Amino acid sequence: MAKLLIVDDELPINRLVCKNLTLVGHECIPAYDGVQALSLIKSEQPDLIILDVMLPGISGFEIMKLLNSVPVIFVTAKTGLDDRIKGLALGADDYIVKPFEMAELTARVQAVLRRTKRDADTFSFDDITVDFSSRNVYKNGALAVLTPKEFSLLELLINNRNLALSREKILEKVWEYDYCGDTRTVDVHVQQLRHKLGIKDRIKTVFKVGYRFEI
Amino acid sequence: MAKLLIVDDELPINRLVCKNLTLVGHECIPAYDGVQALSLIKSEQPDLIILDVMLPGISGFEIMKLLNSVPVIFVTAKTGLDDRIKGLALGADDYIVKPFEMAELTARVQAVLRRTKRDADTFSFDDITVDFSSRNVYKNGALAVLTPKEFSLLELLINNRNLALSREKILEKVWEYDYCGDTRTVDVHVQQLRHKLGIKDRIKTVFKVGYRFEI
DNA sequence: GACGGATGTTATGAAATTGTAATGAAAATA
DNA sequence: TATTTTCATTACAATTTCATAACATCCGTC
Numbered sequence: 001m002a003k004l005l006i007v008d009d010e011l012p013i014n015r016l017v018c019k020n021l022t023l024v025g026h027e028c029i030p031a032y033d034g035v036q037a038l039s040l041i042k043s044e045q046p047d048l049i050i051l052d053v054m055l056p057g058i059s060g061f062e063i064m065k066l067l068n069s070v071p072v073i074f075v076t077a078k079t080g081l082d083d084r085i086k087g088l089a090l091g092a093d094d095y096i097v098k099p100f101e102m103a104e105l106t107a108r109v110q111a112v113l114r115r116t117k118r119d120a121d122t123f124s125f126d127d128i129t130v131d132f133s134s135r136n137v138y139k140n141g142a143l144a145v146l147t148p149k150e151f152s153l154l155e156l157l158i159n160n161r162n163l164a165l166s167r168e169k170i171l172e173k174v175w176e177y178d179y180c181g182d183t184r185t186v187d188v189h190v191q192q193l194r195h196k197l198g199i200k201d202r203i204k205t206v207f208k209v210g211y212r213f214e215i
Numbered sequence: 216m217a218k219l220l221i222v223d224d225e226l227p228i229n230r231l232v233c234k235n236l237t238l239v240g241h242e243c244i245p246a247y248d249g250v251q252a253l254s255l256i257k258s259e260q261p262d263l264i265i266l267d268v269m270l271p272g273i274s275g276f277e278i279m280k281l282l283n284s285v286p287v288i289f290v291t292a293k294t295g296l297d298d299r300i301k302g303l304a305l306g307a308d309d310y311i312v313k314p315f316e317m318a319e320l321t322a323r324v325q326a327v328l329r330r331t332k333r334d335a336d337t338f339s340f341d342d343i344t345v346d347f348s349s350r351n352v353y354k355n356g357a358l359a360v361l362t363p364k365e366f367s368l369l370e371l372l373i374n375n376r377n378l379a380l381s382r383e384k385i386l387e388k389v390w391e392y393d394y395c396g397d398t399r400t401v402d403v404h405v406q407q408l409r410h411k412l413g414i415k416d417r418i419k420t421v422f423k424v425g426y427r428f429e430i
Numbered sequence: 431g432a433c434g435g436a437t438g439t440t441a442t443g444a445a446a447t448t449g450t451a452a453t454g455a456a457a458a459t460a
Numbered sequence: 461t462a463t464t465t466t467c468a469t470t471a472c473a474a475t476t477t478c479a480t481a482a483c484a485t486c487c488g489t490c
Binding site: 431432433434435436437438439440441442443444445446447448449450451452453454455456457458459460 | 461462463464465466467468469470471472473474475476477478479480481482483484485486487488489490
């Protein structure tokens with residue numbers, strides 16, 4: 001579930017898109033011109049913007065230039081290569097050409113959301129599947145019971161996979177910023193994870209530093 | 216500049232893609248079937264894979280299922296919506312439909328690389344790659360196991376490459392400021408590095424002073 | 431080439447770090 | 461409140477690192 005801003009001046013299309021994306025579980029905010037879009041981006045801080053290029057007033061390209069880190073799927077009626085490249089060059093995460101099928105749009109929305117990790121769904125490796133939204137972990141299809149701390153630790157390790165994480169960093173992220181506990185606590189929890197999930201090899205010890213999740 | 220794996224069994228297309236992406240500054244490794252692709256993914260650890268769906272042996276979909284963290288742009292001749300959705304659902308970062316224009320492919324490659332660009336803080340020379348963020352060192356693609364002191368020493372040498380470092384300076388930086396140990400300790404660690412990485416020539420001895428990493 | 435000091439090489443035991451299991455306190459749940 | 465779960469800490473075992481020493485080899489100077 002994510003908050004989406006749908007920017008399209010054609011009312012029926014905007015409605016249709018909103019309806020379909022709401023059906024797959026997202027919150028949709030419609031905008032019908034560039035100025036309105038910019039104001040809603042500020043006030044609502046959406047997770048993803050679906051942006052029509054051809055807009056009254058400010059064009060979709062202009063809006064994209066003003067954006068920073070919000071992912072954008074950009075919609076164009078033109079099938080010209082130039083426009084598509086221009087969109088990607090400006091930093092769009094994807095584009096889709098009108099007329100498009102709803103199934104494709106929703107698939108692309110999910111793909112972009114997955115990428116941007118704002119709406120992290122699941123992550124799988126070996127015989128393990130981690131479901132971030134339900135905070136469940138499955139090993140060989142069976143539910144593995146992790147405590148909150150264990151799950152947060154696993155989450156942190158996965159989100160920083162192939163990076164060495166110091167015990168201090170782990171404490172800071174999984175525990176509180178100003179937590180003044182023993183760094184050995186981290187060790188014990190790492191052992192728990194290794195034991196419960198049977199992933200001795202995946203969670204590597206970085207001597208004198210901390211741990212690294214390798215995939 | 217990134218390392219790309221181009222998986223396509225059609226030789227002319229593979230060549231064309233390699234040529235164009237090399238022109239924009241990437242390193243391209245061609246693969247002509249699924250098995251070869253999987254082996255090259257392991258050995259070369261590419262930054263991005265351009266993956267044709269229709270392959271002899273293992274299909275592109277099968278390969279994608281086996282992957283975890285490597286970004287994929289998937290190429291399909293089929294224009295059917297299902298295939299595209301399937302690709303995105305499997306975790307592809309993008310797809311492109313044959314026949315495609317080179318400009319579009321390179322634009323998409325850049326877009327995906329920009330998105331997935333992690334702070335790949337690495338330094339490479341000869342057959343060695345030093346990854347500072349994961350604290351891993353690879354020799355010929357294989358992990359070389361360095362101790363913390365060895366890694367710190369290597370880090371210091373690289374950061375001061377082509378400069379003569381006195382033993383005192385090295386002790387001060389890699390060990391503690393007020394460390395009062397034998398300077399011979401430095402020697403032993405330098406030998407370890409030379410031995411483990413097989414870089415006798417790169418770490419030069421500066422007689423009566425210390426060492427210098429030459430590149 | 432011979433000498434003396436500097437560096438290369440290898441081995442070893444101490445020290446530091448991490449793995450493991452247990453314990454009781456704190457927190458969550460009933 | 462009683463019961464269960466979570467979790468920080470501890471103690472000890474296992475492992476890894478590393479400083480030092482001892483000897484071999486190299487280098488520059490005479």
